[in-house]
Amino acid sequence: MLEIKLTETLLDVNACINFVSSDDAGGIDVFIGTVRNATKGKPVLRLEFEAYEPMAIAEMQKIAEQAKAKFGAKKIALHHRSGILQIGEAAVVIAVSAPHRAAAFDACRYCIDTLKETVPIWKKEIFEDGEVWVAAHP
Amino acid sequence: MLEIKLTETLLDVNACINFVSSDDAGGIDVFIGTVRNATKGKPVLRLEFEAYEPMAIAEMQKIAEQAKAKFGAKKIALHHRSGILQIGEAAVVIAVSAPHRAAAFDACRYCIDTLKETVPIWKKEIFEDGEVWVAAHP
Amino acid sequence: MKITILSFGIAKDITGQRFLEWELPQAVSVGELRKSLVQRFPRLAELATVRLAVNNEYASEELVLGENDEVALIPPVSGG
């Protein structure tokens, strides 16, 4: 069972954990990616996430399906924010349950690593003196 | 910063996440180990965890210190239950924050893997027709 | 043949528009469209990568575009 979400409202870690919990899963791994207050020492005021929504959701769904098949994960919740985020807020929450902990860790890590490579979402960092699309240039 | 806890009351995942959250940590990994409803297909009614308390706390503290030093983790919360647990309850919650996600995953996994090898806590599974100390025999 | 071109992130800053409608001759491949796009918007070449997606899927350069396809310019993603 998979739950994919792309939302402008605050992510709910408990909802993700509750979704993946089950009486026959021994381990749950949760990854939370939060907005850092600085990049290379330069203070970040806030972030904006832009998403190509239908494709982002389709790619997140694919990733969760692959993680489930590849590692034998049981349930996966993959929630991503869009829009304006304040420092400290979660940009992404991934919760994975599995019969054994190694599968939960591996599947969760696969999800975040692959998400960062393929899901069409773009982060803009807003500084005191300007703004920058992250990772755009070599 | 480390927070080690061994308690007979329900573990609080949010408290662990809040403890490790910080505005300059980009990634948080959380592991939750829960009580499964069956072992090798045999229904488990409940569990009992017995701990050698002072040594268990000392070992958990060591593990968290090692994980912090080894992987560059920032903050770690390591909470373990003792006493009687019902199916689905969390036996252990480990939350780790780090500047980068790889360190958070690696440190969290190190904590649970090492805890399961060295921390003097014993699990007894209670079945319909008897009870068994887990892993006692070869 | 008409296609829609969507631009995101820094690619939108470069093309200046979220949506573009382009008229194409028949049988244009993704690779050929890429060349036309870079010709029209040379700053796209400054990006680390630009992947093209067709109808919500990453597309190979050989894929031949069809009527009303939705092509998206995907600069380096940075979610998570």
Added chain:
Amino acid sequence: MKITILSFGIAKDITGQRFLEWELPQAVSVGELRKSLVQRFPRLAELATVRLAVNNEYASEELVLGENDEVALIPPVSGG
């Protein structure tokens, strides 16, 4: 010389008591204590492992015990 022996998990089922007080001759090592324990409680030998901790730390077999040391019988742990 007096030491306290604590038993946990299945080791407690075998020794029958959480706390034992033992009188030892001087200069007994952990390894020697282990032998005496297995002699007294042969079923300890059936366990996958029994580590001995002294004063809350895993101890080597060579460590020599001192007055009032607290020794713990640690059968295979199963926390987490």
